[in-house]
Amino acid sequence: MKNILIPTTVENDILAAVKTAVKYTTGTNCSIVLMMLQKIPNTYSASQFLRETTPSCTPAQNSLLNQCREVVTQTGNCRLLIHHQCGMSAPLLKNLMDHLGTDLVILTRSYKEEKNNLHTTCRQLLLNSKYPILHLGDESEEYNFNKALYLEYPKVDLGIHEVQKLINEQFSFKIVSQAKIEESIDEMVPHIAETISKNNIDILIEARRTAKKSGRKEQSVNHNLGLPLLSVHAETVT
Template identity: 40%
Template sequence: MKNFLIPTTLEPDTINAVKSAINQAKNTNCEIILMMISDTPDTFSSAQFLHEMRTALTASQEEVLETCHYMIEHTANCKLKIHNQFGISASVFKGIINAFDIKLVVLTHSYKEENKRIHQYLVRLTGNQKCPILHLGTEVNKEDFNKALYIENAGTNIDVKDVQQFLSANFSFEIVSQTVNFDDDYERFAPYLSEAVLKYEIDLLVETRKIEKIKFKKVKTHSINEKSGLPVLSIYEELV
């Protein structure tokens, strides 16, 4: 069984994330977990604590959730679970990943743009988990991917054949081209990326990652996923 975790605030691109998870399941049994996270209420009163934990959904959020339920009801091999989480830490999040046996975390563009610190913290915690992460692109109608460009990080000894072997065992993506990491000089390499995307019909970027110390920077840096608008599959190096 493949289980997918989608952190969400129920923005419309959550629907696309659920579609992507359904496609990645490839007709095998799966459970898609929509996780909505909130700060723990700061109060000594039990009644006030319970009152603040009741967070009503807006009309647009209800519509997104209903659409997700509808899709799952019409997909025989998938189930949908809603997980409300109050407060988060590295150990708690690792426990969630293990408890639900998550095989892929799907991050939407809207979720990564959330301003609340708890959402930003969760995005950073996700990067330090060992399971793969699919960063969805800004093209909301694209949820299935086939041809990938592998971006090789400097200082790694991971061969593209090893990455493809991991992809073949867990996904249906095929690496059709590769390049060195050009994140620090994106503007200069952007035309070459566009050329490769058109030439090889690339619809996904693949990268590897290491665990990094979590830092909150005053000036937000943009990843290649955000700069290019293309989806990125990020794989923990030790898995390859």
């Protein structure tokens, strides 16, 4: 794993996201990019534009960012970058991801709960991208991934071995069980929770496809179960 993008509004769970990113860089040189979005100012004045786009953080946010820097500095193989992005669109995101050489996106729970249109647009664009996305769960510290449960959706014809092969490129955990999702995911939560308990599952896996229409519905299964969810794009599995 080389480069990791974490869109953020700098809430408390950003520290767990950075610690998790560091843990799974596998000793290779890595850039962890914290992307902070802001709207494009509605002005023709250059000075006004600069004033409105000048980054500002609260003391609590600055403290969190400093803690993130300390965590990354201690690794010796990673660097932390803070990217301030004005506006968001599909071309902007694609160019940014290509420029950064992004290998993984991490979404924190707080970021997924953001209601601002700028952040919801960013999340929808990411869900329609082909990059692997790690949706974090409820823990406040870094995550240890060992045993995975593969959620197999009917419209995504991929077996465990195909998905495991892709996962092996970036992670060391193994898929030890699977659940075929043939009805509403909410209705299956009790059965999935039982499987998780029996097999000591600590991460969920899904394969997704790009939605034909914009505004792809965001998955909530890891919110219901409290576990991280690694979402890989089906077209990247060979």
